[in-house]
Amino acid sequence: MERPIGMFDSGFGGLTVARALIDLLPAEDLVYIGDTGRYPYGSKPLDDVRDYARELAWSLVDDYDAKAVVVACNTATAAGLDELRAELPVPVVDVIRPGARALVATTTTGRVGVIGTVGTVSSGAYIRAVAEMGVPVSLASAACPGFVEFVERGQTTGDEVMVLAERLLAPIVDADVDSLLLGCTHYPFLARTIGDVMGPNVTLVSSADETAFAVRDRLDESGLLRAVAGASSVPRGRHRFASSGDIEVFRDLGGRLLGPELDQTEPWPPAAP
Incomplete structure (x- = not known):
């Protein structure tokens, strides 16, 4: 075609x-x-x-x-x-269902996380998508307002981004996940910062x-x-x-x-x- x-x-x-x-x-x-x-x-x-x-x-x-x-x-x-x-x-x-599939396929502990915009997280779309996979996992989620705006300005690293990431990702860090889905297509551009906050034992999953x-x-x-x-x-x-x-x-x-x-x-x- x-x-x-x-x-x-x-x-x-x-x-x-x-x-x-x-x-x-x-x-x-x-x-x-x-x-x-x-x-x-x-x-x-x-x-x-x-x-x-x-x-x-x-x-x-x-x-x-x-x-x-x-x-x-x-x-x-x-x-x-x-x-x-x-x-x-x-x-x-x-992008949600493919991302959910990749997330549950990546985890080895069954503790996974997803971050996204306020609209995405509050909709419960990822909770439903992960549930549809039929895999018993514990899902922690967090909204990350401000991440998109940084990417849209071309500011993907630096102290400001790191401070915001440390604050917004704290609940996911506390949940001790081994895999984190970047549930917004902007977020892979912030992968270096997100990875630094989450640590080397957490696999970042992109739906792209x-x-x-x-x-x-x-x-x-x-x-x-x-x-x-x-x-x-x-x-x-x-x-x-x-x-x-x-x-x-x-x-x-x-x-x-x-x-x-x-x-x-x-x-x-x-x-x-």
Whole structure:
């Protein structure tokens, strides 16, 4: 299928999933919308986030002809995944279930943790997702307000980030977990700081790679994977990035976070034809 994979996030966090998808499926076209004009989602009412998610998802389908939609935002997944799956005419892949699967597969003690935005944690989405795995684990969770804002400013290390991390992660440290799921796609950019606070005996789990595998499997099941003639002639997919906020800021910071694929950014919503 020549149509692109569509994905959206409140800002830059979903670029971790985009990176994993580009590496796993290099022949696929990709359209990414970062809703930086309305971030952060985590502190907003879930009804508002649900409306944003519907607007972005339908834009990917209607404006960009996406063959699948990846909700690369934990808060948006928690707010409106079921509605999106019910109404969109294409497959919808989330980040919460793949992350939960990776978390329970990683633990050896059965004591696990998850951190996310206020909206994600208060929704109970990860509690339900982990329970669906049917694995007897003890789950500790904590909201981390402020983490997203640091990433969106490009500030991923330093004393300010460390002080905030030490305070917010204290309940997870006290829970003596052996595995911690970074339940927001922004958080892998803070992995060094989070890892320093949690210590060397805690494995940090990101949902990005697991989500990429889930996208591949779903496209394969639906007959939507792009056909590739041979390993020696794999074409490189086209990657488009759009932002509802400042275009130059998104291009500059997004390029530093993702890599050379993000060399230009378009405005979203797109101009009417």
